[in-house]
Amino acid sequence: MSTYSFDQLINRTGTQSVKWDKTDLVFGAKDVLPFWVADMDFQAPPNVLQTINERVKHGIFGYTSPTESTANALSSWVEKKHQWTIDHEWITYSPGVVFALSMAIQAFTEPGDSILIQPPVYTPFFNMIKVNDREVVENPLKLAGDKYEIDFADLEQKFAEGVKLMILCSPHNPVGRVWTKEELKKLADLCEKYNVLIVSDEIHSDLIYQPYKHIPISMVSEDAANRTITCMAPSKTFNIPGLQASAIIIPNEKLRTQYVQQQQKQGFSNLNTFGIIGLEAAYSEGEEWLEALLVYLKKNVDLVTRFISENLPELRVVQPEGTYLLWIDCNKLHLSEEELHERLLEKGKIAVEKGEKYSSTYGKGFIRLNIGCSHEQLQEGLNRLKVALT
Known part of the structure; x- marks a missing residue:
């Protein structure tokens, strides 16, 4: 009970x-x-509310920054829930996943470049591509019977036409798919073949119904890990989007450096106080x-x-x-x-x-x-x- x-x-x-x-x-x-x-x-x-209340009682809200304990809370959660072992140095932070999408688009593509998405899909995917003066390329999902599937033949054709980056929605919003390992491996192999970077929005990765299981696409191969920017957050899982705290996981040091430099150009340096402690408390004791x-x-x-x-x-x-x-x-x-x-x-x-x-x-x-x-x-x-x- x-x-x-x-x-x-x-x-x-x-x-x-x-x-x-x-x-x-x-x-x-x-x-x-x-x-x-x-x-x-x-x-x-309750533990998130208690942690925030205790911090409020402290009464001083100076500049704050994520610590080793923040990274440990995230990495321990990801290891336990998804069996993905991540190094702390792979982690950077963002006020939100949509902000991170925009930073990745700016960091890894140029105006006029083609970016692929899989509609029907989360509206900001379209918006962030367009406002950054990139071209939207669509690989529509197919409704086969009672569930949606990836059209891999169309996907390969679009990649062959010169796509630089794809934004993957995993799990998918709004159609509710949790992609299988086989689907993710096939997608990752095509990205390797055509040298396409992956920005994987995995914000819903903890909201999975039995018997399905979320698999971070970075786990399917070494190459996938080296070309993927994974976006995770406690915001949907624990209903704390207003705290504005997300984690961006980038194993590839070169890509990570490019991404962080782009954030710095926008003047972003750290999460807010309550975002940090909310993220840490949720991942530490929210299971x-x-x-x-x-x-x-x-x-x-x-x-x-x-x-x-x-x-x-x-x-x-x-x-x-x-x-x-x-x-x-x-x-x-x-x-x-x-x-x-x-x-x-x-x-x-x-x-x-x-x-x-x-x-x-x-x-x-x-x-x-x-x-x-x-x-x-x-x-x-x-x-x-x-x-x-x-």
């Missing part, structure tokens, strides 16, 4: 919450229940809380799947292997994008992410639903979804 409860309904309004205080502004509709931006409505693990969370989230997955099967059979839930984000196919309703989201907002009073945000072509007719909330709140959201779409 878990000692942690995720059933508590906590009022987040008035806390500068993007999810709760900005929904009206983002969606242009009032009194809607938010299931969009990817943070959860659960308090952080038991995470195990309880995953049980709770899996019940939410099952709740959504069952409800939609019984009440909205035209919809299809792409079963997630990881993440707390559900990718739901609404195409059989034969609604335009405008009609679909007008119904959701105006009739159902529910805010979800539009699938077209993740690809104007391959996301059409889909929605992304954040299930990181209490069973009660999720049930209310599903009831609203039914009102909207029936």
